Amino acid sequence: MSEHVLTAKERIIEILENRPEGLCDDCLSEIANVKTRQQVNINCRKLQKMGSLRRDRAKCPECKRQKIINTLIGLNNKLQPDGIKKMSEIRENEAQYHASYRSAAESLDSIRRQLIEIMNQLDPLQNQRLGNAAREGFSDRLTRLADSGIIPTNIMISMRMLNAMRNAAVYRECLFDAKEEELINLAFQIILRWWGRRRKS
Ligand SMILES: [Zn+2]
Numbered sequence: 386m387s388e389h390v391l392t393a394k395e396r397i398i399e400i401l402e403n404r405p406e407g408l409c410d411d412c413l414s415e416i417a418n419v420k421t422r423q424q425v426n427i428n429c430r431k432l433q434k435m436g437s438l439r440r441d442r443a444k445c446p447e448c449k450r451q452k453i454i455n456t457l458i459g460l461n462n463k464l465q466p467d468g469i470k471k472m473s474e475i476r477e478n479e480a481q482y483h484a485s486y487r488s489a490a491e492s493l494d495s496i497r498r499q500l501i502e503i504m505n506q507l508d509p510l511q512n513q514r515l516g517n518a519a520r521e522g523f524s525d526r527l528t529r530l531a532d533s534g535i536i537p538t539n540i541m542i543s544m545r546m547l548n549a550m551r552n553a554a555v556y557r558e559c560l561f562d563a564k565e566e567e568l569i570n571l572a573f574q575i576i577l578r579w580w581g582r583r584r585k586s
Pocket residue numbers: 408409410411412413445446447448449450
């Protein structure tokens with residue numbers, strides 16, 4: 386599989402996922418290496434419209450100035466498989482394309498955050514060990530945890546598929562049919578079953 390080159394929006398999300406306390410547009414532009422600040426501003430406003438991001442006036446944890454701070458919504462979600470909205474229910478009215486696209490993206494985004502939370506618990510020192518520039522994205526981190534035997538190969542496959550489907554929903558406005566939703570739910574259940582057993586042992 387060829388390595389997917391991250392877009393500005395993807396880089397912004399990856400940086401904010403590692404910084405639940407948020408960042409101002411200027412610091413985000415610098416840390417995510419997205420030139421210019423206007424490009425950061427446009428992308429963050431789009432994410433805000435999608436309901437994925439909040440923009441509130443607060444003190445920026447990086448530059449310590451009082452500014453508009455971007456934080457991802459639901460970043461500290463606890464693992465709650467029952468909380469995942471059933472996409473088929475939400476999509477009863479196909480005419481509401483935008484609403485349903487948002488729900489598919491939100492559901493998959495919520496699953497992805499829970500997968501990140503699992504990786505954080507397996508690998509708590511990641512952020513301290515790596516500097517800002519070297520912080521890994523989802524895919525590289527998953528590869529490393531699978532290569533070192535911390536995540537079994539079959540679980541890695543389900544996680545990778547869910548991440549690919551989430552990226553398709555968020556960046557390509559891809560919608561999934563009922564069978565694909567079953568696939569999403571099954572893959573997530575397989576991961577949660579492994580995680581539940583692993584925590585007990
Ligand atoms: Zn700042």
